[in-house]
Amino acid sequence: MENQPTTYRKVVYLTFPPESSGKPLVCDLARVHGLSFSILKAQITPRQEGQMTIEITGEREAYKRGVAYLQEQGVGVAPVAQRISRDEDSCIHCGMCTALCPTKALAVNLESRLVVFDGEVCSACGMCTKVCPVKAMEILLENGVM
Ligand code: SF4
Ligand code: SF4
Structure with a gap:
């Protein structure tokens, strides 16, 4: 078990500032950081601020780097509790x-x-x-x- 990478599967709520409009920040999670993601819900307000709920899956350290990357770009990242x-x-x-x-x-x-x-x-x-x-x-x- 110790040698196995820890796989994270997290649901997070993202809020994008207007200046991030048009940037492929979420795609960079896969392209740059090797994570998988699926969009559960997305919404753009009239002022072009976006909100998105996504599920991120990947290796633990990659997850941390990916979240830090989003935050550096001004994206708000909040964990979403989920139950089944x-x-x-x-x-x-x-x-x-x-x-x-x-x-x-x-x-x-x-x-x-x-x-x-x-x-x-x-x-x-x-x-x-x-x-x-x-x-x-x-x-x-x-x-x-x-
Ligand atoms: S047992 Fe019920 S919950 Fe499980 S896969 Fe089949 S239909 Fe779905
Ligand atoms: S019942 Fe719960 S633990 Fe089992 S597969 Fe579904 S979500 Fe996962």
Whole structure:
């Protein structure tokens, strides 16, 4: 375990000053710093100030460098707490999520054969949201930005 790089998966809320308009700052996270990102929500106000909620994934030191880079460019970076919820009516208990859930928060109950979700042990990594065929697993961001 010690030799493995620490992978970060963080959701952050970015606020861009007007003078950063047109600069590919977020793309630089991938191009310069080797991080992956996905845009969860983006908005530009009439005064050309932008806000964006993105998920950043990558090696821990690269994450720190990427965030420092954004801040040097005047971008506000605020962590967004996230938690996971399951729409119980949508889940079809296919079991796909259980194979990759790192904390076993999603697991098959051997008696009922149903997939149970334990929110207490969920680390909110978001892996299940990417594989669920019916989108039953949802990311809820807690700063009211999504
Ligand atoms: S968010 Fe991660 S830890 Fe939580 S249930 Fe989904 S896969 Fe498991
Ligand atoms: S992948 Fe989605 S539908 Fe399948 S068991 Fe998991 S939450 Fe339910």
